[in-house]
Amino acid sequence: MQWFGKGSGNVEDRRGMSGGAIGGGIGVIVVIIGMLFGTDLTGLVSQLPAGGGTATAGKRGVPEDAAGKFVSGVLESTDSVWIAQFNKMGKEYEPPTVTLFDNSVQSACGNASSAVGPFYCPADHKVYIDLTFYQELKDRFGAAGDFAQAYVIAHEVGHHVQNLLGISEKMDQARGQLSEKEYNKLSVKLELQADFFAGLWAHDAQNLKNFKLEAGDLEEALNAANAIGDDKLQKQAQGEVVPDAFTHGTSAQRMYWFKKGFDTGDINEGDTFNSKDL
Numbered sequence: 546m547q548w549f550g551k552g553s554g555n556v557e558d559r560r561g562m563s564g565g566a567i568g569g570g571i572g573v574i575v576v577i578i579g580m581l582f583g584t585d586l587t588g589l590v591s592q593l594p595a596g597g598g599t600a601t602a603g604k605r606g607v608p609e610d611a612a613g614k615f616v617s618g619v620l621e622s623t624d625s626v627w628i629a630q631f632n633k634m635g636k637e638y639e640p641p642t643v644t645l646f647d648n649s650v651q652s653a654c655g656n657a658s659s660a661v662g663p664f665y666c667p668a669d670h671k672v673y674i675d676l677t678f679y680q681e682l683k684d685r686f687g688a689a690g691d692f693a694q695a696y697v698i699a700h701e702v703g704h705h706v707q708n709l710l711g712i713s714e715k716m717d718q719a720r721g722q723l724s725e726k727e728y729n730k731l732s733v734k735l736e737l738q739a740d741f742f743a744g745l746w747a748h749d750a751q752n753l754k755n756f757k758l759e760a761g762d763l764e765e766a767l768n769a770a771n772a773i774g775d776d777k778l779q780k781q782a783q784g785e786v787v788p789d790a791f792t793h794g795t796s797a798q799r800m801y802w803f804k805k806g807f808d809t810g811d812i813n814e815g816d817t818f819n820s821k822d823l
């Protein structure tokens with residue numbers, strides 16, 4: 546994957562800071578099944594003791610290291626894609642911030658540890674990521690490559706888009722009215738739409754010449770989508786698959802919706818909520 550941009554300044558670098566960190570921090574990521582790429586922060590907020598220090602604002606701008614620069618490049622690209630898409634809808638896109646952190650972080654959605662994987666907080670419009678997740682993605686899930694890493698950011702930005710479009714709010718309203726089983730079904734649709742938006746980003750970003758895909762790039766993202774499907778994760782964790790407990794979709798579904806966004810480049814094709822197949 547070749548980049549042509551100079552990077553977005555909307556990156557907040559809290560790496561190496563103690564804002565909200567639990568004592569010492571072990572630095573090992575234990576991925577909690579089912580929370581990968583999750584937006585459901587109810588369990589997460591209580592996961593760490595509150596009052597671990599006030600949230601400290603990190604340094605804003607394009608980071609100087611390669612990994613930070615990469616994130617900032619992907620963010621710049623998602624900005625340009627979604628500004629154009631929102632323009633077409635007659636709406637204005639408000640770019641999100643990506644916050645880089647180590648071990649644990651304080652967000653407007655509560656304290657979170659790296660264990661939950663990258664997440665988006667609707668309350669502060671920020672995507673949070675501990676970059677050691679990329680190592681985890683490679684070592685544990687066999688999903689390596691820069692395009693797989695870009696997909697992770699694009700998926701979280703997809704949740705931001707859902708937030709701006711009012712889709713996340715509808716989900717919140719449904720939460721109290723549905724059984725857990727029914728809510729999980731909705732959650733799968735939300736996650737698959739974020740995958741679709743990630744595919745749409747990849748489609749448009751190429752057209753906007755933000756980057757050029759190289760051989761194997763698309764496979765990298767599909768491989769990542771495949772590796773982190775609920776069915777795969779559950780099988781690894783408990784040896785059997787329980788569809789009612791799916792909150793992110795199966796590997797096949799995640800790949801399907803990413804690919805659909807990538808192939809069509811048409812936001813109208815991404816209505817997972819009214820899809821007969823789901």
Ligand SMILES: [Zn+2]
Nearest residue numbers: 582583736739
């Ligand atoms: Zn997600």
